[in-house]
Amino acid sequence: MDKGVRCVRWGYEINTSTPILTSISLLMKVLSYGRERKVILEAPLHDDHCVLANILAAHFISPSDPSRASAYIQAARPYVEHATTYEQKSFEVVSYLISEDRDDDMAFELHAGFLKKYPKDLVALKRAQILCFYSARPDLFLGLAQEVLPENKDEGYAYGMLAFPLLELGRMAEAEAAAKKAYEINRNDSWAHHCLCHVLQYECRFKEAVEFMEECSASWASLSSFMYTHNWWHVALCYLEGGSPIGKVSEIYDHHIWKELEKSDAVPPEVYLNALGMILRLDVRDSLDGFEDRLKILSDRLTDQACWYLEWHLDILTIWALTKVGETSKAQKLLDGLKFRTSRMNKKKRKLMQKGIRLGEAVYEYARGNYKQTLELLGPDFDAIDYKIIGASDEQIDVFGEIWCKALILNGQSSTAMEVIKKRLENRDGVPFTWRLLEKSYAMEGSQEAQSAAGKAMELEAYHFKSTA
Structure with missing residues (x-):
């Protein structure tokens, strides 16, 4: 032709x-x-x-x-x-x-200029979204998404991309409206499903989130390994955070995350990311009983260095998993490799990624049971949100905040743990596990408030999924 x-x-x-x-x-x-x-x-x-x-x-x-x-x-x-x-x-x-040797700010400016001239190019907008995600700059992307929206009012994907920076910036009502608009235009839009689940999950509307996602799940068969397992990861996390029995989490892990690897066109690292994110949550909750074999099988796959250095988030979770199963030399090798690669970055990027290195070192020590060193690495003013530069959403990064709380308790710093946990409850008071952490802190202090915190946890555990079979 x-x-x-x-x-x-x-x-x-x-x-x-x-x-x-x-x-x-x-x-x-x-x-x-x-x-x-x-x-x-x-x-x-x-x-x-x-x-x-x-x-x-x-x-x-x-x-x-x-x-x-x-x-x-x-x-x-x-x-x-x-x-x-x-x-x-x-x-x-x-x-x-x-x-x-790109500069992320320059890459964003080039995309912003491009979209001023070609605002209907939603693939370019998606590239800018991913760039801003890995730069931990939802504020930059929000402005860009809003700027091109008038030219894309009938495009559901534009509203889905708008929803994500809104929820990352805590503007949940607006994010929910944008995600619902995307869903109205295209009910099979998995990114819209994902964004709405983020909102419902953050607001501790766990049962509503699970019902919505499970209703949508029939349309996920055609998704990439990452998006398919990630949406199911969200469902599992809603069950877990809502206090549902671990059996629901196991079922999702076996049938909708790990089973993805049986498909001939599966992309293993995309599956491993969500599998690790799930198992680490269980570990923090002291709920690994029955999951040790799954973690060992997963960790054996992660010794394949072809899976290393693809994603900072995946690398950090891999460091934890390898250390947890006793493969400390391999975990250290991966950590050393991250340090070497960081040393070769330009000065600006190198400075940013030092947080990724510290987080990797912290999870290495946490998995070894060295809680004092974990706390020293994270510092007294640790805020997991400041570490989103590894390429993780608020929900994904939050587990490191839970690790900080656990390390404080396990290192005997109960009074500090109480203050940290209370601040977490100011933002999200509907998570039973957070109340369980508060209960432990109170108990270590010999406070009668421990009973009250335990009662609140039990109340929430009974409430969230009381009518779910």
Whole structure:
């Protein structure tokens, strides 16, 4: 087919001889976290001269195969001069985004400028969302999402992307409204499901969250390994935080998280992230009984260094898991590797990621039972939210706040633990486990308030899932 000008899903022109990039389904798989996102790699096979085909393929493959991403960039470069303006700008922002020495602020500014000119490009907006997530800057992304919304009022994905920074900034009513709007436009939007669950979970509306998510779950079969297991992780966490029996968590872990690995196109590290996030929560709650074999099987998989250095969050959880099962030398090797990689970053990024290193060191000591060292590493004013730079949502990072509370109690600092736990209850007073921590702190102080805290925990445990079979 002769090369000619065609329009992509958003109405912007590209030079290509193939209709693959103009199909709605291709770009929608990116926005929907579809299982077949790798279809983006087929576009350069149909037209290896197409700048947009090569640059989108480069972005997709860059996290797992930087050298292959570079090859796509080089394949596109000779044709940039004669590409459309939209393609030229796409090449500029994506090639910088995946460059080894990028500055995150500059990468964001490039995307912001791009979206001023091409506000309907929701894949570019998704790239900016992910960039801001890993930069721990929901405030930056919120402004961008609001700016392009007038041009995307009928696009459900735009509202879903708007919902996430709102909830990350604690604007839960607005986040709920945006997520519901996305859901109204597309009831199969897994990101909208995810965002609404975040809100309900934060507000301790656990039963409502579980019922909503389980009702939506039939539409998740086509999702990527990450999104499928992550949505089920949220369901399991709602059961756990609401005080439901551990059996519900075990059932979800076995049938909807670990079982994902049986699929031929599963992406194991995406599954491991959610599996680890679940098991660490159980450990903090002293509920690993019956899960030790699962943790050992998972940890054996994590000795494969091909799973290392893909995600800071995954690496830190891996350090905990390997240490917990006695693989301390491997955990130390991973931690040393993170330190080495950090030392090679530019000064600005290196300074930011020192928090990631400290968190890795802290979970290493926590898993070894060295609670004094854990507290020294986290510091007296630890706030897990300050550590979101590892690439974790509020719910994902919160477990490290729970670890801090546990370490205070286990190190005998009951009075400090009481103050920390009370502050947690000011934000979320509907989590039974937090009241159990307060009960332990009071008991260590010999206070009769321990009985009152225990009563509150029992009341909440009975309340959240009282009518759930």
